[in-house]
Amino acid sequence: MEIAGYIKTSLIEWPGKISSVIFVPGCNFRCPFCHNADLVVRSKVSKFQSFKEKEVLADLEKRKKWVEAVAVTGGEPTLQADLSRFLSRLKQMGFLTMVESNGTKPEIINELIIKKLTDYIAMDLKGDFENYEKYTNVKCLSTGKVGTMYNVRESIELIAKSGVGYEFRTTVVPGLHDMENLIELAKQIKKEIVNCKLKIENCHWFLQQFRPVNCFDKKYLTIKPYSKQALEKICRNLQKIIPQTNLRGV
Numbered sequence: 588m589e590i591a592g593y594i595k596t597s598l599i600e601w602p603g604k605i606s607s608v609i610f611v612p613g614c615n616f617r618c619p620f621c622h623n624a625d626l627v628v629r630s631k632v633s634k635f636q637s638f639k640e641k642e643v644l645a646d647l648e649k650r651k652k653w654v655e656a657v658a659v660t661g662g663e664p665t666l667q668a669d670l671s672r673f674l675s676r677l678k679q680m681g682f683l684t685m686v687e688s689n690g691t692k693p694e695i696i697n698e699l700i701i702k703k704l705t706d707y708i709a710m711d712l713k714g715d716f717e718n719y720e721k722y723t724n725v726k727c728l729s730t731g732k733v734g735t736m737y738n739v740r741e742s743i744e745l746i747a748k749s750g751v752g753y754e755f756r757t758t759v760v761p762g763l764h765d766m767e768n769l770i771e772l773a774k775q776i777k778k779e780i781v782n783c784k785l786k787i788e789n790c791h792w793f794l795q796q797f798r799p800v801n802c803f804d805k806k807y808l809t810i811k812p813y814s815k816q817a818l819e820k821i822c823r824n825l826q827k828i829i830p831q832t833n834l835r836g837v
């Protein structure tokens with residue numbers, strides 16, 4: 588698998604677990620607020636950012652005594668052709684695995700679930716479904732069962748029904764997100780969950796603080812994040828729709 592970044596020990600990537608974090612290059616979105624900007628365009632990822640899989644696995648082997656989990660993030664992990672094989676190797680080594688995804692490849696998410704290759708899935712929800720293009724800077728239309736928004740919805744359903752630990756995440760960015768469109772997103776998430784005959788009380792949604800650092804769109808470097816008080820107010824309102832809505836990074 589292509590590896591463009593490797594953090595040997597993290598206490599925050601998977602709260603409650605000591606984990607290593609692997610970053611893959613390339614993403615099919617161009618979120619302007621993305622703070623892994625140098626990983627998004629695969630052809631622009633520097634060769635100096637490249638790690639050999641064999642060496643990373645050898646290093647993980649040495650860390651097994653105190654690192655219990657490995658998170659695979661990016662970029663977009665589900666675009667990697669051999670993600671399943673790589674996760675399978677990590678499982679054989681005895682690690683718990685977490686995959687962070689934008690949910691555009693439900694067929695890969697499904698494969699990971701069926702083959703029990705991941706113990707936790709963190710899926711980004713960029714904003715209300717009608718305006719996904721605004722949040723991702725790529726065409727997101729769907730016709731019938733084809734297209735990005737169909738795929739995102741499909742991934743929500745697969746993940747929520749999987750029995751695997753999961754969370755949905757939204758980075759809240761002034762100028763892109765406000766109370767109104769976040770309420771719309773909350774209703775859309777709830778609709779997907781309820782349609783699956785699942786309890787909305789079991790749906791975990793994190794609102795993440797935006798950090799104006801290393802953004803894909805340099806204009807976002809000057810955007811001032813919402814205050815703690817403003818995010819708490821938004822969170823309280825969203826909890827009326829999705830009770831387990833919480834803040835992160837505030």
Ligand code: SF4
Nearest residue numbers: 614616618621662689
């Ligand atoms: S925020 Fe995530 S989905 Fe968006 S461009 Fe960055 S890596 Fe891709």
